[in-house]
Amino acid sequence: MSDLNETEIKVFIDAVTNYFNQLTQEPANVRGAFLDDNGGTAPVFDYSGQIAVSGQFRGTITVSAPRAMIRHLLLALNESDQSDANLRDTIGELANTLAGNARKHFGGEMEISVPRTAAGAIGGSGSRKRPYVIMVSWKTYSASLVVDIERLE
């Protein structure tokens, strides 16, 4: 098993940047990635979406964002239904999009699941003791992207 390298982590940062640019024409500020040395201390917000990764990789990709930020994203999509179901749907779709876009780099050897969502924290089957945490700012909001995957050898 091996960790992702700096270039591979940047794939996820690029996916976040592209997502906000495309959908909102309002860039997100990505504050780099850091290793969560203490494990499990990445910030958790109101809603979380998670994609499980399999194939030549193992682990999870998790996005967590505050309710107000997801509501703003729905507005950017011209979606007026801001129900709890749609808020969860949106965070799940965000996780799905970031993981799916990463396949441009990793290819079909990285298989991804359908998203799981939760209010607050989401349990996962991440594999690393020290996942990568990418903090994202958009408008006045902060969100987190936790990349907790490793390559099987």
Add this chain to the structure above:
Amino acid sequence: MKLLIVDDSNVIRQRIARLAGDARLPNLEIVGQARNGAEALSLFVRHRPDVVTMDLTMPELGGVECTEQIVAIDDNVNILVVSALSDKSTAITALKKGARGFLYKPFTEDQLVEALLEMLPT
């Protein structure tokens, strides 16, 4: 023309449904919205749409398999894959199974309209 929208995300289905009414497109009647490939097959058999927007990563039956099964029923159908899976091999696989276009998520309104216009018969 009849349109079937297939995506496990309600927000994406609704977004595509709204954009299907864009004035640049021919008149598209939405005959169904499916949350997975199994629902899509059932709706396809019932309504025989001319156009399908197809997600790939879905529960129960994924979009690649669903595309293959729909094309086996009607190889004249216009299937536009709308997916976050942005590697070339996935797009090539979907096209080999019978899809006629591929659009990556996240997409803008113009990108969806243009992708549909490119695929639809003039």
